[in-house]
Amino acid sequence: MGTDRDKAATTFYAHTVMTDDQLIAAYSTAWLPRKIVDIPALDACRKWRGWQAKKPQIEAIEDEEKRLNVKGKVLEAMKKARLFGGAALYIGTGDADAAKPLDVERIGRGGIRYLNVITRRKLSAGEIERNPESEWYGKPRDYTLSGNNGQQVVIHPSRLVLFSGAMPADDEISTNVWQGWGDSVLQSTLDAIKNADSTAGNIASLVFEAKVDVIRIPDFMASLNNEVYRSKIIERYTLANMSKGINGTLLLDKEEEYDTKSASLAGLTDILMAFMQIVSGAADIPVTRLLGQSPAGMNSTGTSDMKNYHDRIQSMQELELQPAMARLDECIERSAGVVDPDVHYRWAPLEQMSEKERADIFKITADAARQLVGTTAGQEIVPREAVSDALVNRLVEDGVLPGLDAAIEEYGKLSEQEPSDDELAAAAAAQAAAKPNNVTRMQAAANDAAPRTLYVRRDVLNAAEIIAWAKGQGFKTTLPADDLHVTITFSRTPVDWMEMGSTWEDEVKIPRGGARLMERFGEARVLLFNSNMLRWRHDEMVDKGASWDHPEYQPHITISYDPGSPDLADVEPYQGEIVLGPERFAEIYEGTAQSIAES
Known part of the structure; x- marks a missing residue:
């Protein structure tokens, strides 16, 4: 046209x-x-x-x-x-x-x-x-x-x-x-932006035209030349619209016809989002980040898009920002009084790992280090000192143990703590003097480490707080404060206790909140909670030969065996901090077995 x-x-x-x-x-x-x-x-x-x-x-x-x-x-x-x-x-x-x-x-x-x-x-x-x-x-x-x-x-x-x-x-x-x-980055994206804005504007205009009233009037066109007729028509339908808006009634002449035309708005959202996706591709920014919305659609998570985007930002940091700032960074170091060629920095990842992911990596790294220190034919696979130094470097870089580098600097590395020749000679003399019946201390320790059943528990140190909560929830009786505990291992299969290792901390604090549930195990009413540290410790012992009578391990505290306890559906689980004491090793005896079986 x-x-x-x-x-x-x-x-x-x-x-x-x-x-x-x-x-x-x-x-x-x-x-x-x-x-x-x-x-x-x-x-x-x-x-x-x-x-x-x-x-x-x-x-x-x-x-x-x-x-x-x-x-x-x-x-x-x-x-x-x-x-x-x-x-x-x-x-x-x-x-x-x-x-x-x-x-x-x-x-x-x-x-x-x-x-x-x-x-x-x-x-x-x-x-x-x-x-x-x-x-x-x-x-x-x-x-x-x-x-x-x-x-x-x-x-x-x-x-x-x-x-x-x-x-x-x-x-x-x-x-x-x-x-x-x-x-300008807008130079190559401007057409896509204009198309998206134009589409959104046209859709907004269409919303106002979604419903149009059509009235057919006899001899309308032939009478428009009459100015009085035009004014009467305008006045007439102004009053009609006012009447319709107030009570929904429309007064028309018998020969007039009334109809309504409605525009379908279905599919407009998909059209607009298609234009937004083009803008997203032009700008190299995921739609979820550009529009600030959650991913939509079946099984949509947006994880892949955001990962690619984070990789792109990391590339921008390393390939554009870091070279451009190299001279400035050296100036900043000198202005701070630091002149050290070993000083460097790392860009922090945009998407931080969760505490569970960081802890899983920590456990895997620590287990791998233990395997490397293992022996073959009496010889270490990798020197213990080398593994120690490498593990410390990895932990410092990952930041999983804040202050580790300062502690190492204060107390020294493992390789720096080796005993001197005089200390080794003195230890050998003391060992020889203490031999009972030609049996060395090491032989005695080996005899003591014979396999036996194992029951490991941690006592609850803030039991009074938990008992007070239980009383407030309607429990008439509870276990004594000295008996509130968490079972970590209950191995009927004999194991070597010395192979079970040791924990990093003698006291464990379960933070407030999180997943807490009240359940019934047999006649026992127990408080369930989550603790990755306890799970890892349990799994570590199972990996080393300990048995477990249940399909899975769930940390819990037995509160009461009283049959008159309140309905657990009405009990609000304890949400406060749980403080656990050091691990206690013991052999399984009949009373312990019955108690644990009930819980």
């Missing part, structure tokens, strides 16, 4: 550069462009990084980062770089001539005075360096900052932490007027 609309219009590509006014307008007035600019920058900075060094060094560097607001400045620079195509952090050291290269080695404690964010709108790139022997090959030799009153300051690139938006195809043939900088 003579319009410019062409179905094949999108098959022709033209490099159309968005002006700064257009970029600012899109970012300021539309939510999709703002999210596309902000979300990756925010996710790249929100978990930040963890320094790997000695504790005093870490504290000094982190204090310096807080003083300079490094995290906030980097986030601001990344957002502006993504929006405008480039931004920079100026490393302020107080030097008089900013055009000279920055000498990092001259920076002392407190040498960085400030960090300032400068966008490419105020920072013009100079001539591109074409000498392949130069550190700055392919980059501007200098930058010019436009200040107030027409003043211009030349800045050497070594004083800038440069952040670019989307990488330009080629500086030589690009139509980007901002030479030396990248493109």
Whole structure:
């Protein structure tokens, strides 16, 4: 019909550069462009990084980062770089001539005075360096900052932490007027954003047209030339609409016809979401993150999408942020008074492991270390000291035992605690003097370690609190405080006690809350709770030969055997902290077996 609309219009590509006014307008007035600019920058900075060094060094560097607001400045620079195509952090050291290269080695404690964010709108790139022997090959030799009153300051690139938006195809043939900088990330996503916004706007307009009343009036068109008729018609149906709106009654002439046309809105949501998915693909941000919604559909979790996205952010951190900040990081270390080539950092993962996952990895790592220390034909597979040092390094890197590095530094490594020759000689003499009937202490210990049945329990140290709770819930009688306990192992099969190992802690605290249930085991009324530590300890003993009479292990505390106990459905489980004492090893005897069997 003579319009410019062409179905094949999108098959022709033209490099159309968005002006700064257009970029600012899109970012300021539309939510999709703002999210596309902000979300990756925010996710790249929100978990930040963890320094790997000695504790005093870490504290000094982190204090310096807080003083300079490094995290906030980097986030601001990344957002502006993504929006405008480039931004920079100026490393302020107080030097008089900013055009000279920055000498990092001259920076002392407190040498960085400030960090300032400068966008490419105020920072013009100079001539591109074409000498392949130069550190700055392919980059501007200098930058010019436009200040107030027409003043211009030349800045050497070594004083800038440069952040670019989307990488330009080629500086030589690009139509980007901002030479030396990248493109805005909105440049390639703008068409997808406009299509999604247009679709949403059209759907919103369609909602108002979803129901249209149609009234057929005899001789309507022929009578429109009469001005009095037109005014009467308007007045007539204004009153009719008012009447219909009040009581749902519509008064019409006998010859008039009334009909209602309804538009179907089914499927519009799917159409809009299809456009949103195109925007998501263009921005390389999952729909769940872009729209802030939960995954929809059968068996949809969004885990795969978010994992890919987190991998992309990690790549951005390691391949873009870290190289760009290398000079700044060295300056920060020196400004914090830290000069150590071994100091480094790691980007914190965006998706943290749960406590159970961290504990599972800890257990697997510890078990693997024990296997390595095992012996073959009387010889250690791997020296105990080597495994100890490697395990400590792994635990420090994983952060599962806070303060371990400081404790190792204070108490020393295993290899540093080996007895001296004099100590070994004295121990051998003492052992020889204590031999009873030519049987050494080690032989006696071996005799004592003969297999036997095993019952392991931990007594409840805060039993009074639990008994008070039980009384409040209607239990007339409970087990005595001295008998409240948690069974860890009940092995009727004889085992070597010395093979059962030992626990990390002599006291276990089960935090408040979590899954708590009241159940009936035979005649016993028991409190069920979760504890990964107790489960692992139980599984460890079973792996080493201990037997268990039940299909699975469930930590619990027997509260009462009283048949007059209240209905457990009416009992609110105990939600307070549970404190357990050290493990107690004992052989199984008849009374113990009956008691445990009942619980």
